[in-house]
Amino acid sequence: MATSLNQNICFIGGGNMAQALIGGLLSRGLPTTRITVSDPVEQIRQILEEKGIQTTTDNLEAIKNADVVVLAVKPQVLATVLQPLKDLLSDKLVISIIAGAEIQTISDLIGGSQRIVRVMPNTPALVQTGAHGIYASEAVNAQDRELTSQILAATGLAIWVDTEAQIDAVTAVSGSGPAYFFYLMESMIRAGKNLGLDEKVATALTLQTALGAAQMAITSSNSPAELRKNVTSPNGTTQAALEVFDRAQISQNIQAALAAAQKRSQELAQELSDKTKSV
Numbered sequence: 001m002a003t004s005l006n007q008n009i010c011f012i013g014g015g016n017m018a019q020a021l022i023g024g025l026l027s028r029g030l031p032t033t034r035i036t037v038s039d040p041v042e043q044i045r046q047i048l049e050e051k052g053i054q055t056t057t058d059n060l061e062a063i064k065n066a067d068v069v070v071l072a073v074k075p076q077v078l079a080t081v082l083q084p085l086k087d088l089l090s091d092k093l094v095i096s097i098i099a100g101a102e103i104q105t106i107s108d109l110i111g112g113s114q115r116i117v118r119v120m121p122n123t124p125a126l127v128q129t130g131a132h133g134i135y136a137s138e139a140v141n142a143q144d145r146e147l148t149s150q151i152l153a154a155t156g157l158a159i160w161v162d163t164e165a166q167i168d169a170v171t172a173v174s175g176s177g178p179a180y181f182f183y184l185m186e187s188m189i190r191a192g193k194n195l196g197l198d199e200k201v202a203t204a205l206t207l208q209t210a211l212g213a214a215q216m217a218i219t220s221s222n223s224p225a226e227l228r229k230n231v232t233s234p235n236g237t238t239q240a241a242l243e244v245f246d247r248a249q250i251s252q253n254i255q256a257a258l259a260a261a262q263k264r265s266q267e268l269a270q271e272l273s274d275k276t277k278s279v
Contacts, residue, residue, distance in 0.1 A: 005030060005150045010062045012081060013072035014039035014048055014055070017097055020125040021070065022053065024154025027128070038062035059085060063092065068147065071096040071106070075268070079109060079276045087111040093144050095151065097121050099171070100268035103137055103164060105276055114139035117148045120170045121155075123178050130156030131177070133170030135163070168269070172261035180257075185210060 009025070011018045014037040022035060032052035038059045039045055045055040056062050063069055063085065069092050073081050078101055090113040096106055097119045106116050117136040124130045132152045136145060145160070152158040161170060185206050192202025217224050232238045245251070 005147065007034065007067040007147065008065050009035050009068045009070065009151070010066035011035070011037045011039075011070045011072055012059055012062065013037075013074075014041075014044045015072060016123070016126060017121055018070065018072040019048070020121075020128075020130070020155050021072075021097075021151065022048070022051075024125070024128055025151065026051065028154045036062050036066065060088070063088065066092055068093045068095060068151070070151075071098055071101070073098060075100050075272050076275075078106075078272065082106070082109040085110060089113055090115070093117070093140075093147065095119060095148055099175070100265065100272045102269050102273060103135075105269075105273045109276060115144065116140070117144070118164065118167060119148075119152065120167050120175045121152070122174050125155035128155050131174040132156060132158045133167055133174065134158060134160045135167050136160075137164075168262045168265040171265040172258040175265075176261050180254075181210065 005025075005028070009030075011022065014022075018037065022037070025035065026032065033054070036054045036056065037045070037048050038056050038061075039048075040057050045057075048055050059081065069089060071078075071081075071094065075098055078098060086109065089110045092115070094106065094110070094113070094116045096103075096116060099120070101118070103114070103116045103118050106118075107114055114137050117134060117140055120133040122131050125132070130152075132155075134148060134152065136148070140148075149158050149160075161167065188206045188209075189199065189202045192206065193199055197205075213227075216227060220227060222230070228242075232242060
């Protein structure tokens, strides 16, 4: 592990995504003594303590010796959590994985510091195959950016975007993206059953096909469009299925769906900003 990651990292919130990042960091060799988690839920603290992680219910105590503070709480409690920490985070790198929490919203709550990185993760981080979109303002230097990349790369792909507005697009594509694939899997399994397959058989075939297709797309020099064409024989079974998709305008509907997800992401960010201003 690179020495630049030999930092004290505090997680405010110890839920699934925080645990995914912690698991990735431990697998990369970060000592448990470098990690502290603050969470009010006893069961969560017990799970982490069994891994040797230091836990507490006191956020002030948790951040005391931290170099990096990862915000991993629910959006609705963001203001409540951060107000007692106001002016105490200016010397720390703050990484937020809170959906809808814009950098300015967080900055206002912590006293004006702009040393904040905003991340849109996704749930496959739980199995170290996440896809993280990352944005930071110019106040975050190259060293902090590299440190952030290393922390997130422990659980998957970490990609920086050029503007904070693009985080809403990341939310639509990869943040919500796993649900789209699960939806397709559900539909394929149901179709397999309707065609006479046992549910276990239909499920196994669907999941392995999804894994194989993703692996081919990742490792191939061809684009997904080219790979699709390669398995579509003229007048064959695949073409018959794809023609049904085209008649139903599946591609257009997917694009409309992601646009709706992006719009909702923008709305949630505005709602959270308005809420914190009124607190």
